[in-house]
Amino acid sequence: MRISWVLFFAFTLSETVVSARVLPAVAEHWKIELRATALNYRGRPDPGIKVFFRQDGPQCGRCHVARGVGGDIGPSLMGFARKYDRAEAIRSVLEPSERLANGYTSVVVARRTGGVMTGLVRHENDTMLEIVDVEGKVHEILKSDIAQRQVSEASIMPDGLVDQLSDEDFRNLIEFLMSLDGPE
Numbered sequence: 001m002r003i004s005w006v007l008f009f010a011f012t013l014s015e016t017v018v019s020a021r022v023l024p025a026v027a028e029h030w031k032i033e034l035r036a037t038a039l040n041y042r043g044r045p046d047p048g049i050k051v052f053f054r055q056d057g058p059q060c061g062r063c064h065v066a067r068g069v070g071g072d073i074g075p076s077l078m079g080f081a082r083k084y085d086r087a088e089a090i091r092s093v094l095e096p097s098e099r100l101a102n103g104y105t106s107v108v109v110a111r112r113t114g115g116v117m118t119g120l121v122r123h124e125n126d127t128m129l130e131i132v133d134v135e136g137k138v139h140e141i142l143k144s145d146i147a148q149r150q151v152s153e154a155s156i157m158p159d160g161l162v163d164q165l166s167d168e169d170f171r172n173l174i175e176f177l178m179s180l181d182g183p184e
């Protein structure tokens, strides 16, 4: 069976779609504004920690470790600011798919038994593939059940996570990332 990859991606994106995506002009507008505010003005790292971890926020801490706490779906951000500057911190958050962190390329898998799945490969052997999805759920897929498999160019880090943040919250979040310059 031949499957259209356009459909795969439409399906994948529909999972992470945010209101701003529906209207690209609006999406561009908030990105330009957030980028400008965080490039031109300093924030405060301490309130930024709350933005990073709070439940009703973008939930960065669900996927990333920072200051020794957090989930492990994405890379640890400990020492992030030793490797990257402010512009790259901003870009990482606003456009996750522009540069994928080493080892975090995701795959899109279409199953013979139906359904398409996107995630990070956690384990693989001759007969099965284990992937972790954006929710952190682990899926074991038998290789004999895989109709098609493709490396995805998109990050599993959702786009538009910060579109509901105020300028101040965003500046504080970026300042928090820039404070991650030590072992924690």
Ligand code: HEC
Residues within 6 Å of the ligand: 052, 058, 059, 060, 061, 062, 063, 064, 073, 074, 075, 077, 080, 089, 092, 093, 096, 097, 099, 100, 101, 102, 104, 134, 135, 155, 156, 157, 158, 161, 162, 173, 177
């Ligand atoms: C669903 C999980 C998930 C959430 C939620 C998430 N991220 Fe990510 N993030 C990832 C993954 C996976 C990567 C690696 C792929 C990539 O580079 O996009 C990543 C990459 C990054 C990077 C680049 C790291 C490096 O070493 O290059 C930064 C910085 C980052 N995320 C910050 C954030 C911030 C800040 C938030 C909250 C606004 C956030 N992430 C929310 C999964 C997530």
